[in-house]
Amino acid sequence: MTVEVTTNLLSEISPRQMGFLKKLASRVIRYTLRREGVDSRKVQVSVLFTCDDFIASLNKRYRDEEGPTDVLAFPMNEGEDSEDIDPDIDPYVEPDVEPDIEPGVAPDVEPGVEPVGPSMPLMLGDIVISLDTASRQAESQGKPLRQELALLLVHGTLHLLGYDHDDPQKEAIMWAKQDAILKALNI
Numbered sequence: 001m002t003v004e005v006t007t008n009l010l011s012e013i014s015p016r017q018m019g020f021l022k023k024l025a026s027r028v029i030r031y032t033l034r035r036e037g038v039d040s041r042k043v044q045v046s047v048l049f050t051c052d053d054f055i056a057s058l059n060k061r062y063r064d065e066e067g068p069t070d071v072l073a074f075p076m077n078e079g080e081d082s083e084d085i086d087p088d089i090d091p092y093v094e095p096d097v098e099p100d101i102e103p104g105v106a107p108d109v110e111p112g113v114e115p116v117g118p119s120m121p122l123m124l125g126d127i128v129i130s131l132d133t134a135s136r137q138a139e140s141q142g143k144p145l146r147q148e149l150a151l152l153l154v155h156g157t158l159h160l161l162g163y164d165h166d167d168p169q170k171e172a173i174m175w176a177k178q179d180a181i182l183k184a185l186n187i
Contacts, residue, residue, distance in 0.1 A: 002044040002121050003029055009051055009131065021049055024146060024187075028153040029127075032181050036161055044121040045160065047153070052132040070133040071152040073159030075125040127156035150187040154178050 005022040007013050013021075025047045033040040052068035059065045059072065129152050138148035158174055165171035 004044070004046045005049070006047070007049045007131075008054060009049070020146075021047075021149075024149055025153055028150050028185060028187070029157050031185055032154050032157040033161075035181055035184070036158075036177075038161065042121055044123045045157065046123075046126045047156075048126065048128045049131050050128060052130050055128055055130040055133070058128060068130050068133050070130055070137060071156045072128045073125060073156040074128070075160045075162070076123045077125075124157075125160040127153065127160065129153070129156070147182075147187055150185060151178065151182060154181050154185075 003022070003026045005018070005025050007018070007021070029045050029047075030040045033043065055072065056066075056068040059067065059069050062072070062074075063069075129149065134148045134152060135145055138145045141148070155174075155178060158177060163170070163174045163177065165174045
């Protein structure tokens, strides 16, 4: 599994802190995927740790909600019916172009361009976490930041897998899964 962890924080983050975030994200996401029956070796997840200002701008843009939130998830497959893909917007879709591939013959690949195919990981999506909000929530609940971050990583990963909490029944299912995963992780 590929977990790409980045930050866009205005304040400096030490290599040690970044190492901690990467290790935690990889462990939590890998376990959550495995628990849900997903072969984590075949998927990729991007995690961005950010500040309240940036996540608030995403929250407004994509959810029309004011202010910061703790975690946002952006599944790659959300709304991807073939009718939803616009070749004028999506640079990876070429309208009415037949692939120039001969069966059994490897296509030419430009130097420096990575091939895409069955051996490449499937991008599940992006998880964005506000370290500001996570820190406040951990402090107000009297728990270590790593526990709050683990919760947010599990929550975001479950969203990438299609779980939601927009009604009481779905919420009960998602919360039960979160609780079971966090208990098993023992973070």
